[in-house]
Amino acid sequence: MIAVQDLTKYYGSFAAIQQLSFEVADGEIVGFLGPNAAGKTTTLKILAGFMPPTAGIATVQGYDCVSQSLEARKSLGYLPETVPLYPDLTVTQFLSFAAQAKGLDRQQRRREVDRAVADCSLEEVRHTLIAVLSKGFRQRVGLAQALLGRPPLLILDEPTIGLDPAQIVEIRELIRQLAGEHTIILSSHILPEVSQLCQRVIIINRGQIVASDTPANLTQQLGREARLHLVVHGPVAEVQAALLAVPGVKSLRARDNGAYSLEADLAFEVRPALARTIVQRGWDLLELKTQEFTLEDVFINLVTEEEEIIDNNLSHPQTEN
Amino acid sequence: MTGCLAVWRKELTVYFATPIFYLTGFFFLLLAGYFFYSNIAYYTILSFQAGQNPYLEGMLTPLQMVYRPFFSNLAVLFLFIVPLFTMRLFAEEKRSGTMELLFTFPLSDWGIISGKFLAALALYALLLAVTGLYSAALAAIIAVDWSAIVVGYLGLLLLGGAFLALGMFSSSLTENQIIAAVIAFGLLLLFWVIGWYEELGPSGYQGFFKHISMMGHFEAFSRGVLDTRDVLYYLSFIFFFLFLTKRQLESRQWRG
Numbered sequence: 001m002i003a004v005q006d007l008t009k010y011y012g013s014f015a016a017i018q019q020l021s022f023e024v025a026d027g028e029i030v031g032f033l034g035p036n037a038a039g040k041t042t043t044l045k046i047l048a049g050f051m052p053p054t055a056g057i058a059t060v061q062g063y064d065c066v067s068q069s070l071e072a073r074k075s076l077g078y079l080p081e082t083v084p085l086y087p088d089l090t091v092t093q094f095l096s097f098a099a100q101a102k103g104l105d106r107q108q109r110r111r112e113v114d115r116a117v118a119d120c121s122l123e124e125v126r127h128t129l130i131a132v133l134s135k136g137f138r139q140r141v142g143l144a145q146a147l148l149g150r151p152p153l154l155i156l157d158e159p160t161i162g163l164d165p166a167q168i169v170e171i172r173e174l175i176r177q178l179a180g181e182h183t184i185i186l187s188s189h190i191l192p193e194v195s196q197l198c199q200r201v202i203i204i205n206r207g208q209i210v211a212s213d214t215p216a217n218l219t220q221q222l223g224r225e226a227r228l229h230l231v232v233h234g235p236v237a238e239v240q241a242a243l244l245a246v247p248g249v250k251s252l253r254a255r256d257n258g259a260y261s262l263e264a265d266l267a268f269e270v271r272p273a274l275a276r277t278i279v280q281r282g283w284d285l286l287e288l289k290t291q292e293f294t295l296e297d298v299f300i301n302l303v304t305e306e307e308e309i310i311d312n313n314l315s316h317p318q319t320e321n
Numbered sequence: 322m323t324g325c326l327a328v329w330r331k332e333l334t335v336y337f338a339t340p341i342f343y344l345t346g347f348f349f350l351l352l353a354g355y356f357f358y359s360n361i362a363y364y365t366i367l368s369f370q371a372g373q374n375p376y377l378e379g380m381l382t383p384l385q386m387v388y389r390p391f392f393s394n395l396a397v398l399f400l401f402i403v404p405l406f407t408m409r410l411f412a413e414e415k416r417s418g419t420m421e422l423l424f425t426f427p428l429s430d431w432g433i434i435s436g437k438f439l440a441a442l443a444l445y446a447l448l449l450a451v452t453g454l455y456s457a458a459l460a461a462i463i464a465v466d467w468s469a470i471v472v473g474y475l476g477l478l479l480l481g482g483a484f485l486a487l488g489m490f491s492s493s494l495t496e497n498q499i500i501a502a503v504i505a506f507g508l509l510l511l512f513w514v515i516g517w518y519e520e521l522g523p524s525g526y527q528g529f530f531k532h533i534s535m536m537g538h539f540e541a542f543s544r545g546v547l548d549t550r551d552v553l554y555y556l557s558f559i560f561f562f563l564f565l566t567k568r569q570l571e572s573r574q575w576r577g
Contacts, residue, residue, distance in 0.1 A: 084418035100327035
């Protein structure tokens, strides 16, 4: 569906993205994850045909996004980050224009507008001027225009940004429902959103891809160590010393109210030994559980690693002989 | 030209949904009516005075005394009004970000440009058509030369097309509607008055300013004379500024 090869975009001398390469298969839901100014929106704008890359190739359904832009644009629905709409039009007028712009004939137009209005729960505001709509409704109108004509590819740039929690849940549910019939690429810097919605995550930082895998695999890759949470009633210093002496335990951090965070080597099953050590010393073991690494941990880890490498390179530049 | 009709329809819907068209239209028709009436009143007075002078009487025709100044008055009125019609065409799309939406729909640049231009031209033509009612009323009282009037209106339509093309280009330069209107008005005024002093300019090019002057090419139309050179001038002018608009829109490709 999407093939991106060595995509690079410069704004003046600033490289927004550098040699990005990735592919998205038919029917996939891919999350584009990265901090602000990582290059997510730039990549999506290039895919949507809004602007060309400085170098590299991006194709949608085999059509080049630059030289065959019109054909590529026919097969996608795009929701920009700051949902731009015409405030002087009603919802129906706007959707009707968008449908006509997508080349639908009069009958298809009416059918598709009705369907998009129903899918995005816009019935109650369909004859209302866009100027007076709430942020949530505007977002839904933006999404509705992207759905018109059932394009095989949906590009959604920060689809839930600026919405209240209830609206976020609604939009996520809608995207989940769309998953069956569309390939979806969505950008976000909200991690739970991506882990909940996407089959694959591409993490991008400073214009470069730092990881690309399923959310489960990414958390597994980071989970080279087991992370445990314990609550023990006992003298803190002694508990710390005893637990650190258990084979496989690599680090331990005491928290409030007898809680401890512990990291252990995955090669060892440390939980039985920990439980025995605590009970033998006569302390109370109130809680012992394994904590899973979240996508948030992966993200912070990858982004931090990347920045450390860059900072090191800047502070210790290698001299060429 | 993909999507021209969609953009045309959307633009007309937006025009009719905003007060700018109704306000400018109201004042235009008010002033146009005033000019038409005052021309007729002046023509009537002169006709009475020239009653005893057969030579002068022969020169006093409705075309000469009513329509010729009326067409010139309308042209000057449009000089002020057209920048108000065109200022939002691209500037507003840029400011509100809808340009991004427009360029990611499967619409060609020419489709967008022609849709917007034809929508503005349709409104312009609508206002012109309403002033045609004045002639219909006059024709009920006296005999008028319809062919000359039609030529005059054709001239106004071509002149309006040229005004609109230049105005739309100005709108594509900025995201501020006021700046777009000021640029359009300044350039239109320049192209209007540039032929006033045809003897100016470097030697060998004295006629150049007269040739590019909009007013100079409108002169024959206002007399009811159809000259293909004038038609070609306006069509070239329109195409030139539509082309510049396209190049301006394409600059997003390399500006980043």
